[in-house]
Amino acid sequence: MARRSDHTRAELREMIIGEGHRQMEEVGFARFSAREVAKRIGYSIGTLYNVFGSYDHLILAINGRTLDLWLAYLERRLADVKGDRLHAAVDAYFRFALDHRHAWTALFDFRLAEGEAPPEDYAVKLTAIVDAVERELAGELPPEHSDKAPALTRSLLATVHGHCFFALNGTFELLGEDAPLAAALDRVRDALDRYRQKRE
Amino acid sequence: MARRSDHTRAELREMIIGEGHRQMEEVGFARFSAREVAKRIGYSIGTLYNVFGSYDHLILAINGRTLDLWLAYLERRLADVKGDRLHAAVDAYFRFALDHRHAWTALFDFRLAEGEAPPEDYAVKLTAIVDAVERELAGELPPEHSDKAPALTRSLLATVHGHCFFALNGTFELLGEDAPLAAALDRVRDALDRYRQKRE
DNA sequence: TTTATTTATTGAACACCGATCAATTTTGTG
DNA sequence: CACAAAATTGATCGGTGTTCAATAAATAAA
Incomplete structure (x- = not known):
């Protein structure tokens, strides 16, 4: 005992x-x-x-741990990237999800009771990840459009998330998509083109 | 009895x-x-x-019913749209999810046992929805790029899905995003711009 | 040290769940 | 009517999250 x-x-x-x-x-x-x-x-x-x-608070604590690991992984990967930073960021998103598929999936399997907000520290951990991505994205944006970074970050996170989710849950396999990461990266580039000089 | x-x-x-x-x-x-x-x-x-x-087969049957309703809703909404068809399509995606949030969410909460494939008829229902979206998207694509329609459809479905998912599960609310539909539509337009004449 | 009080820990009890399958009831057939 | 086939039952099993009176341990007071 x-x-x-x-x-x-x-x-x-x-x-x-x-x-x-x-x-x-x-x-x-x-x-x-x-x-x-x-x-x-x-x-x-x-x-x-x-x-x-309660059970829910336990799950939140465990999911919080997953967020910690995710942020650490993203920062580590972005710290020592030589070439294409955007590719590295999307690749890190995918790779963490693939390497920890159960824990990563649990982040989205669990839902709070209707109308309840997540605990403060959980929100902080999530925001930390979003901020890391936003810093990365801001570097790709022309200075005159840097005010678009926050909204664009949220939207592109959703974009990459959708691709990653379909890659993990079998939807893409069912539909014959065999390069989800490349597709996600294409969408990120398409969005950035909106604020950059046009392709020549 | x-x-x-x-x-x-x-x-x-x-x-x-x-x-x-x-x-x-x-x-x-x-x-x-x-x-x-x-x-x-x-x-x-x-x-x-x-x-x-089994329980799993029951869930699959129920989720299959949700897919049926979803397809019917999409087609109905697209049948009598006057103006912007792209907006109508994305709006229909969001609206169905919002109007049937529990049933829609269940589509992605349920996961088959590792390595198992969904039943034939479930795959057919899902493909029918994807095909409906692809037809819509093909109409927005210049003829010389119509071969890109299938892959682009999968990618944009993932894109819209990501936005819709974050809108429903509270992530966007947490991050201060208050116009998820508009953001998703922006991403769809950005992707189409890749294959269209540049913005002027 | 001994006693009293606060704190931590336990695990049986409860109300559920998915799953099984021998027993029963109902239906179809000769 | 008798019999075989098919459909239906629900008690039973092992599991779950949750509660909370009872117990054990640690601390404080005497």
């Missing part, structure tokens, strides 16, 4: 999120089980509820 | 799908229950399994 001196509250939280995230990566959102997480870290199911309050 | 002469097998299937779809619209994928469907149509849970074989 776990004694409370074995772990501080913060350590326990970390254990649960860590094992929860591992579980999520392994079995995916549909087969995820809070009981199983409790069993694996040697605590009872009741303790998980004491720490997180 | 329901007697089999009361309904043919096909009628029973129809009852289950109809009530199942109604349930899906009301409570969404996460709270959907096959038992509840059985109860509401006055049959036992066992009968549902005899008819559909």
Whole structure:
């Protein structure tokens, strides 16, 4: 039986999120089980509820961890890119999703109760990712159009997301699309052309 | 107790799908229950399994119904549009999703077991929607580029999907995007510009 | 140290879920 | 009517999220 001196509250939280995230990566959102997480870290199911309050908050914490990893991955990939930065950014989006498909998919499988807003820290993590992409995009935009960066970032994130989602869920395979990343990158370039000198 | 002469097998299937779809619209994928469907149509849970074989096949049948309704809606909306057909198409995509958010979301919440392909008739329904969009898009493409229509259709469906998904799941609200439809339409136009005479 | 109080942890109990399948009922047939 | 075939049932199983009185452990007070 776990004694409370074995772990501080913060350590326990970390254990649960860590094992929860591992579980999520392994079995995916549909087969995820809070009981199983409790069993694996040697605590009872009741303790998980004491720490997180509800199943939904546990999932949010695990998804938050995924966002942390995603941001770290994006920044790492963008830090040491030599050539085409836009390609690198889209490629990083796709590659993270492919390498962590269950955890990545869980970000969008989970939905809050109608009308409820995500916790503050979750929103912060998501905004951090969007900001990283916006910085990247701003570099591709002529100075006179830099005010378009925020809206364009949101729109292009949605664009890339759509392609990535269809690539992972089988829709593209069903429709015979075999180069989703290239297609997404084309759409990003098309959008940027709107604000750049025309193709010659 | 329901007697089999009361309904043919096909009628029973129809009852289950109809009530199942109604349930899906009301409570969404996460709270959907096959038992509840059985109860509401006055049959036992066992009968549902005899008819559909598994929970997954029931969901596929219900999602197939959603695809039917979606296609019908798209065609109806495109049939009597006077002005901007592109706007009408994107608007129809968004509006159906908004008007049937639970059923529409369920299309993407459900995932087949790893490596399994969707049933033939489900693939056919999906292809029918894609084809309808492709016909629309082909009309916007210069004849010399009509060979690009299939790939461009897949890519723009993903693009619009991404925007619609973020609009429904709260991501856009979180990021301060208040005109997702307009953004999606911009991206569609940007992509078409690649194959048209440049803006003046 | 011993006692009292606060905090952490437990796990049985509850109400559900998808899934199974032997038993039953209903239907069709000879 | 009797019999075979088909349809329907629902108790049963193993699992889920959730609750919360009871217990154990840690801390504070005496």
